[in-house]
Amino acid sequence: MVWQPLLEVLYVLLLTAVCGRIIYDTNNTAKTLAYLLLVVFVPVGGMVFYFFFGINYRKRTLYNKKIVDDYDLWQRVKKEMYERSVVAYQQATDADRPDKRLVRYLVKEMSPLTAGNAVTLLTNGEEKFPAVLNALEAAREHIHIEYYIYENDNIGRAIKEVLIRKAGEGVKIRFIYDDFGSRSIRHSIAKQLRAAGVETFPFFRITFMALASRLNYRNHRKIIIVDGEKGFVGGINVSDRYINNGGQRGSYWRDTHLMIEGPGVAYLQYLFIGDWNFCSGQKIQNVRQYFPDYKLVERPGDKVVQIAASGPDSAHPTILYSLLFALHQAEDEILITTPYLIPDQSIMDAIVVAALGGVTVKVLVPAITDSKLVGWAARSYYESLLSAGVKLYAYQKGFIHAKTMVVDRKLAIVGTANMDYRSFDLNFEVNALVYDTSLATSLATVFENDLNDATEIDPTEWVRRSISSRLPEKIARLVSPLL
Template structure:
């Protein structure tokens, strides 16, 4: 057998192996067929694309969320959480009970209970968020947990780092997780500064050349701060000067974003998520105690806001955030208000929006006029004609860049989080959203949505339908790359 024949046999075996892997691993039939055609007809390129973007990490979870090893204890804990959530739901008012399908979905898939007695504060833009964050960090007595996709080595980043160092020197336990891709600017200087102050710092899923494609894909897009187990922050605002609108700086782009501050039992699940990610990064389990999960009676809440946390990522059995958004849209009777910087919806989300609009629900979508990626902008545009035809009102934000990821359902549900309405957030990244079942918070978020519309322009169906054919073709061409955007 000559060398060429051996290479041909090896090539066929490799091709067969990859095809079998695609069939076994890919759940979506359309994706399976697309990857098979790509691998067979453009083998080298196809294999690179498949192993970079097509491997189903949810099927072979990157890590296990369980914080406890004892199976019996785990079962008892799960039963207690389910009982706790159902008890709160049974005692809640009618507006919360009307959304029990959404509550039960998140409880079943995330084991995230519905919580009450939360104080929730809506924080619009970095200039509202960071003063509250700094105040909470300075008041910490026991521990500070920080986890961010982007944490920059700039003014606000250094201000927060200096507070962390000061608190650590005074005996507060500080744990810090940064995404190794999104926060690459702090890898050396700021990380060293933190470590020199005896603060534990770990990168999330450290990028290595040998697995570069997958490790760039599966990023931690969460933005979580937990202080003393009772105060937490979650939403779309990273730690960067870009998120602070300083009008004294000439030609600085306006950045519109939304975050939440939560004081109350909903912090428990954000703490749980942080500790799961910490165990994965540090390979060291944190001993659980009452300081991490304070008893409910220790909370000094002024409101009785119901909050539930939804999280998903490659470690999840199912895409919980995607399912939660689907259920929320399906529950809508009157109005759905969606804000997202990147709109590349899954087929199921697209169908849910279309069905709601065609059923008489008022659906409004707010997106940036100019995205930070032309390819993403073009791909998003390819969906607009179908939406407009179904009656969805689409608005393009002109004041600057809108980075908020929010949804309001029927003046009753407010959703704020880190997940964009795109394939990457639903399938590839670690994300977290807060679902607030409260008419006060929902109406506050609704008010902000309509304020944003004052700086936006609507897309008219007739005008959009009659765009030049080459624009339509380029948008549809960009859409083919949606799994990679």
């Protein structure tokens, strides 16, 4: 054909331009190489994938505005909270006193250390949702809710009814739902809440024309704040799937959440207000009313809490760095639960170094994931971990969705961040760090109970698997930075 040589030349020029764009625009070396492999070896389709999922056309303009709003907000409340960080560190008992480097880092990232908290460990929806409904019913002044997945099902409608009723009683309610994760409620619950006077906004609205730039950079946080005094954070979305009511084996969902009461809620409130200012186009006035004066409030407990949060608006990958600090401080034991184990090289190295240094490292992952490609990519890391002495367990009872870590039974981490590139780089996430031996021991007990429903992966058998089993994992590993 006459046109074929010309088309080939145009394609090569286009491919060269796209490769140049990838190299210029992508700072992560592993991700850069993955995208380059994709566009070179998957003709046309690789470039389409990159332009749909790899580029955020508005990141600089939109998120820079959010950073400014957040910084301006924080100037109003940070002085008092910084002062409290020093007091909280001094008040912690020797057994519970946190690693100073980790504390200093998170304080530098504007997350204060707080003492005098009550923290309740909630496993699965059976424990979380009754506690949430009770807290919402008791609200006097305001309720702030922010979720990645909120579904139009029984629990979604039950919470909606409480919100509508509390709005009718004069409680100020603000509701943020991720426009991708919660797309099922756009034309149902979201509309009903707005009609009842609940201020409701999607985070980073998706339209067909903007699809290319908005499937990444989602709000993966799950936050509830009631009256600035009680907060919820963890891995459990609003969905009936998290409530295990005797269904068939395999439909069981294991997840973990926290209820925090006390000054530790303040940073969750700060995160919510920053996200609200961004997605609503508003700027909340008289913001100080949403941060109680904890000098006048009786201490609800004795737990020391700090919050780690990060996203595309962060100057640094705060959650990634906080996990690295936690891993490096381990002396005896690390217990990790994650549904998606696709660590970047720094996390991988930290886990391997800890295991080689004599730290007992146990990692619990799902036996079956909700994505074959993600499962293959995750399993590609197992051999290196097993050879370093890490003990890997595959959860058999159902799907384990919890994102937790216990270090030396002194530090407990529960949050929304998976141990993967997406959580560290692409999504808005939040983790709670509790420096407390009793809570860390309780979370370790939950981990040990989960091992009763898991099978340990034998290192010898793992390396003897057939080439046909291992080849898809090796291939998936090449694109793991994109998952």
